[in-house]
Amino acid sequence: MAKDQRPLGLHNLPAPRGATSTPKRKGRGPGSGLGKTAGRGQKGQRSRAGGNVRPGFEGGQMPLIRRVPKRGFWNRSRVRYQVVNVRDLGRVKGDEVTPATLIECALIAKSGQSVKILGFGEAERAFSVRGCALSKTAREKIEGSGGRVEA
Numbered sequence: 001m002a003k004d005q006r007p008l009g010l011h012n013l014p015a016p017r018g019a020t021s022t023p024k025r026k027g028r029g030p031g032s033g034l035g036k037t038a039g040r041g042q043k044g045q046r047s048r049a050g051g052n053v054r055p056g057f058e059g060g061q062m063p064l065i066r067r068v069p070k071r072g073f074w075n076r077s078r079v080r081y082q083v084v085n086v087r088d089l090g091r092v093k094g095d096e097v098t099p100a101t102l103i104e105c106a107l108i109a110k111s112g113q114s115v116k117i118l119g120f121g122e123a124e125r126a127f128s129v130r131g132c133a134l135s136k137t138a139r140e141k142i143e144g145s146g147g148r149v150e151a
Contacts, residue, residue, distance in 0.1 A: 081133060082108040086141050087121020095147075097129045123147060 006012065026038035040047040056063050084107050089097055091105045099115050102108045108115055117129065119137025126146035134142070139149055 079114055081114050081116035082110065083116055083118055084108060084132075085118050085120040086123050086138050089117070089127055090124040092127070095125065095127055097127045098131050102132075117142075 024034060024039075025032060026034045027036075029035045037047065045051045045053070053059075056065055058064070084102060088107055091107060092101050093105065094101065097117075099108065099111065102115060103111055114133060115131070116133040116135065117138045118135045119139075119141055123141045123145035126148075127142055128148055128150065129142060130150045134149060142149060
């Protein structure tokens with residue numbers, strides 16, 4: 001390493017070539033190429049200071065966002081469930097099924113969201129289910145295999 005060079009660190013990293021450029025100096029006389037109107041053209045709304053149109057403005061024509069009909073409804077109080085099928089409960093270690101045990105065996109992803117067990121497939125062994133919503137067929141299959149459902 002040369003004597004005048006210091007080791008590179010996060011505090012003295014140079015910018016990569018082409019990453020920085022000097023800003024255009026607008027309105028600095030005719031020799032600059034961007035004097036007088038400063039690249040804004042002649043007259044008009046966009047040539048004025050503060051002059052521009054808001055997003056979605058179409059020159060007075062009825063904007064597309066207002067021409068297209070609004071449809072649907074988003075129910076904010078709807079409960080969204082993470083779904084697990086009865087056939088997948090065989091992957092749970094032990095015989096107790098809770099949201100925590102379902103997260104451990106990667107059957108669900110989030111801990112704060114409700115869980116619902118659906119009745120697709122067959123229960124391989126008896127399970128004790130707590131803290132999960134169940135469909136009617138899932139409840140029948142779990143209780144039919146000797147398991148129990150706690151509220």
